[in-house]
Every structure is written in C-alpha cells, then in structure tokens.
Amino acid sequence: MSTSLLIANLQHRLRLCGLARSPQHKYRNSFNVNAINITQLSTSAKLRSINKVSDSQTTSATQCTLNPVEQPKKQQQRWKIQTVARLAGGGLPKVYSDLSKDKLTGFVVLTAMAGYAVAPGATHIGTLLWMTAGTTLCAASANTLNQWIEVPYDAQMSRTRNRPLARHALAPHHALGFGVTAGITGVTALYVFVNPVTAALGVANIALYAGAYTAMKRLTIANTWVGSLVGAVPPLIGWAAATGGELGAGAWVLGGMMFAWQFPHFISLAYTLRADYSKAGYRMMSVTHPRLNARVALRYALRMFPLSAALVATGTTDAWFLLDSSLVNGLMAYCAYDFWRSPDPRRSRRLFFSSLVNLPVLMILIMVHKILQDRRRRQLQENELEQCGAKNPTVSPGHTECVRAGAV
Secondary structure, three states: OOHHHHHHHHHHHHHHHOOOOOOOOOOOOOOOHHOOOHHHHOHHHHHHHHHHHHHHHHHHHHHHOOOOOOHHHHHHHHHHHHHHHHOOOOOHHHHHHHHOHHHHHHHHHHHHHHHHOOOOOOHHHHHHHHHHEEEHHHHHHHHHHHHOOOOOOOOOOOOOOOOOOOOOOOHHHHHHHHHHHHHHHHHHHHHHHOOOOHHHHHHHHHHHHHHHHHOOOOOOOOOHHHHHHHHHHHHHHHHHHHHOOOOOHHHHHHHHHHHHHHHHHHHHHHOOOOOHHHHOOOOOHHHHHHHHHHHHHHHHHHHHHHHHHHHHOOOOOOOOHHHHHHHHHHHHHHHHHHHHHHOOOOHHHHHHHHHHHHHHHHHHHHHHHHHHHHHHHHHHHHHHHHHHHHHHOOOOOOHHHHHHHHHO
C-alpha cells in the first residue's frame, strides 16, 4: 500500500475518534498527523511508524464510539458554535429585546401614553418621559419573568420555541437578573420622578402578569380575565401621571375599554394557536370550551359600544365621538359575530386583524375629540369673558368677577 493511502486511512480513523477534523473545520487538532516529519524518515521506518500508529488508532477507534471523556467535549464545543451563530444576527441587544417582547412592550407604552394624553391637566414633557421610561422597564420586567417561568412550555410550542431562553441563547440566571433589575428600576423611576400611584400600578402590572396570569394559564380558563386586567393597567398609569395620581371617572372608563378589547383580540389569536396551547398543557377557552370562547369574544366586542358612550358621559370627549367610535366598534363586533356564528381559522384571523385596527383608531379618535372639545371649551370661556367685559365697561375682562364668570 502506498504512503499516501496509509496517511489518508490514518486521517480517516483519527477523524472517527474526534482527534482530527475535516479541512472545513478551523480547529486546532490535539493530534495532527502532519506533525510526522515524513521527509526525515526512511521508507521502511516511515511505513513501520505509520502502521504502528494505525494499529493503535484502530484499537481506539473501536472504543471511541465514542470515548465517554471525549464525547461531552464534542457536544460542548458544538453548543458554543450554535450559540455564537444565534447571537451573530443581532447580538445581545437583540436577545434582550426579544426577551422583553419589544412589540408587546411598545404596545403597553403606547396605551400608557394615550392615557396621559387623554387625561385632564397640564402636560409636562419631563413627567411624560419618566412615565414612558418607567412603564417600559416595568413591561420588560413582566415579559422577561414570564418567559423565565415558562421556558419548558415555550419550547413545546411552534410560536414560542424560538424565544431566547427556549433556544438557549441566554442563560436563565441572566434573564432572571435582567427581569428583576428592570422591574426595580422601573418602579423606582415611577415613584421618584412621577408619583407613588403610578409606581403602585407598575408593581401591580408586574405581579398580575408574571405572577397571577402566568400561573393560572395551566390551571383555569379564568387566566384570560386576569390577562385582560393586566392590559387595562397601562392607561391608568398614564392618566395618574398626568393628574398627579388622581384617577377620575374617565380613567376607569378608558381602562374598561382596554379590558374589554383584550377579549376579542386574544381569543381570536388563541383559537388559531389552540393546538399549540393544548400541546403545552395550557388551559385556554379555545382548547377546553371552544363555544364559550366565541361567545365571550362577541360579548366583550359588544361592550365596547356602552364604554365608548361612557367616555362622552364623563366629559372626556365630545358627543361626536359616539358616532365615530360606533363605526369602528361595529366592524370588530361584526367580525366577532361572524366568528361566533361559525368558528374557523379564517374568521378568527379576520377578528384578530379587526382588533388590531380597532384599538389604534379608537385611541386616535379619543385624542382628536378631546382636543376638539377642549378647544370649544376655551372658545366658550373667551366668549363669556368678552360678554362680561361688555356688560361691565368699568370692569376689565381680566377682572376677578369676569374670570369667575368665564370659569363657570
């Protein structure tokens, strides 16, 4: 047998035992057959040394299927390669962004800012910024702790198996530390720079989502109501930040609208994912009570109408909001009715997308009608002040009596 064939055979045997790598693997081998200085050996001595090494490696090759010491090292090395590949796309910032559920966190912050914009009172940019930062950290904390608890179940669902902890892109203790730190920092920022009421609401949001809701998902279908309660908290945070901690009737109505909206939104999503939820052992209405699931979606979609009217009754918006909101709520109610009449994946997706349209359009309409109502109120006060000055020529429009008349 020629020397080149013997060397090739030796390299193949070494590769079976993990002592040599194929050329495409750029690792430093613990044993390199090229270390044998073939040029300094005679032909006979070279053949004897190769045969000797080949025989010894043949014996070890039968035992290395595989050596119990070497096998874990290979697995560990492969694990590191996969982890680096995962982080190569966006690095740690992307991992922590996914851990915080950045889209859901952004949605929570937007609803809190909507509550701030709708609330009566003067706005301060500093308070708004601190409220936004604190709410962002509280939401990130709740989402992170939720993933930390649900790692074994996320790995079983196709929708969640690519989350950072489920795919082992981050160590669990790092995620826990991040979640706790974000929660403490967010609550502290709300308490120090906004007011204690917003801080208490931030704590309640974390406890309800990461504690009650996460635990109840595997116990009872009542988890949907608790999860909807979590969604009602952010507008209250924004309202309390704008008013110095006072939660008026408009705040509770706005929170009630967010609470009711959660049901058609989440129920339609849960219906589409019912196979995944069943596989992971979650007790969702779409799995255990499919008909009740559709009825609840329709029930709360219809409740958006009286809640919108309540915003007008509390003076939060003008009366024209009742007309605009009825058109927007009517679309979602129709999709909910269609889904209740004959549940199927196509109708559930239609209801889901109608809910995605409903909320932002509704929030924009609330802010627009509030601005229009505030403008009309200011115009009315200015007219009353002018009339007061015309009736009393000796009294200037800025006099105390005229100011009181305009305020009335």
